[in-house]
Amino acid sequence: MTVKGKAFIGIFIWAFVLWLLLTMSLNVWELVTGVLVALFAAFAGASMLAETKWVDVLVNPAKWLGFIAYLGVLWIEIVKASIDVWMRAMGLKKPDVDAGVVAIQVPNESVESMVMLANSITLTPGTITAKIEPEKKTLYIHWIAVGDKEKWYEDIAAALNRGVRRVLP
Template identity: 25%
Template sequence: MKKWLPHPLLTPILALVWLLLNNTVAPGHVVLGLLLGWAIPRFTLGFWPERVRIHRPLSLLRFLGVFLFDVLMANVAVAGLVLAGPRSLNPMFVQVPLDLTNALAVSLLANTICLTPGTVSARLSSDQRTLLVHALDCTDPEQLIHTIKTRFEAPLKEIFEC
């Protein structure tokens, strides 16, 4: 079974992403989404460094809710910054020390930061212990580090590294 469906959780997630990208639930797109959701994990199995283990699925759902809320709030904040003009910006690079050791969790953290408007993951240190983050408007780097670690890193650690 694992040979034919190596990542059972990833299949419906990829299908859902396909439907969201196409903005339709037409039967053809549902079938194509499920086919892609099955084929992508199946044919990329050799590229996965380790089997993905989600230790706390409910924490994953809570993390997704927090992430979506933060994306919404960040969109509003960035729109305000754009309307206020470039003089109101305080861009800054911040070094965020990482407690995560799971490669997938580190990747998800970096992507979460990039998908949140106003912040971008710029570089992961060679020892994978520090993430360089660029913030569009940052007046308190310690607060930014605290926010990233509590809202994103801690839940990912709970989900993937218990």
């Protein structure tokens, strides 16, 4: 099967499952509408998705489990960062703010995994990914707690990157 065919099938399945979850109905007309919507989504997105590494994620159940595990890791990191920012805002943690832009090297092989990691970092309070340099495998991140340079990767990206690498190389 071609990559575009895999992308088409993957998008169709996920769009139809999403339709079923949103409608929570097995009415024949809603199922037919769901199939039509899923077909439209698959036709519209298959050629774009075929050029990325996400095709393997859509059609590989092991990657689905990795993605679910990644969402758990992301949730934990968001909660930890939220508590940290709250403590700084309330003056319970010193220093209140030691902001700056830090450059961290990441071992990710693909641009897609670097972007997924960058988006995950940006979702956590107190950090914003300012720039990605795929050639150098470097992320530039504005962070409210610059602190010790030796711990930047471990503090900001290590846990999230382990989750990302379960999904994308």
